Amino acid sequence: MKRLLSIIFVGFTLLFLPHAVYAMHITEGILPPKWAILWFLVAAPFVAIGTYKIKKRRKAIPGYMPLIGMIGAAVFVFSCFPVPVIALNGMATAHPAGTGMSAIFLGPFVSVPVAGIALLIQALFLAHGGLTTLGGNIFSMGILGSFSGYFAFWTAKKLRLSPFWWGFFAGIVADIFTYLGTSIELGLLVVGKGDSFFKAAGEIFAAFMMTTQGPLCILEGVVTGFIVSYVYNHRPSILVELGITEGRTIAQI
């Protein structure tokens, strides 16, 4: 019964929680068919590998599915509420991504389908993102966000920084790369029209960073850092089971 309830919860989570991911939403109609198809093709193998890893890990790691549910929900909530930021263009809002956090706890591959489901439900129910642009959005937030965030976490860990800094750098880097991905996808729209891709993508990225995302990525880093630090201090067994830390030997950090 407990198991059944748990499965229903996880299913519910995967279906409804991950709405939360429209930090960098490219809306319906923006990507021409050739680019839309390309981004779907790029995203597909990552989603497939991530799904396979979920299947494999849920048997090996106790509490893995509730963890996916919780992280998926957190990603949803992170990106569901627009955060007001005052920057170069005055008052604006933007969404954090949350994939840095999910990449740390779930791994970068598993983080991709979690982000993908979130983006899909947003496109279906919340009028954010789009069905034709889903592949592009998965690429920027799911793939680039997760892998860059995980790399930042891994680097911080190798440098023997404290768990707060693991999360801090993962949050910042994932956020920046998510928007870099969106900038690249938008910049590619000028290819073949006589404009420079690098100029276009660079300008869009600068606009993102200068408006809201610059301050917001630091905020996301701080929040992610506190979450990782909290789990490390209060339930280190979770990190050990996930292979993130090796027992309490890391306490010397």
Next chain:
Amino acid sequence: MRKSKKIIMAFLLITIAIVGAYCHALGRFAVANNTPLRGAEEQEAWTGIDVSIVGKYATNFGRPPRNPYINTDRGDLLLCLFTLGGSIGGFIIGYNWHKLMKSR
């Protein structure tokens, strides 16, 4: 903090500062040249960057956004869905948090 850590932290902070300054300069350049960033300035207050940046640039590049296939942005329907999603999300976080952090 060990010396190597200090060096790494200093390096990271300097990198962030340089990238920030670069972006700032590019942003100023964009404003000065009447690029879509200026359009973003003219947006209504608290407009999301999905609209003020992504939509603006896409329109300039000849690919304006259009309504989603399932358009829930009608009246308070979207607000209802957001509230519902947020509530369910919060409940699931709380439930699983308790399960993982308290009950093990």
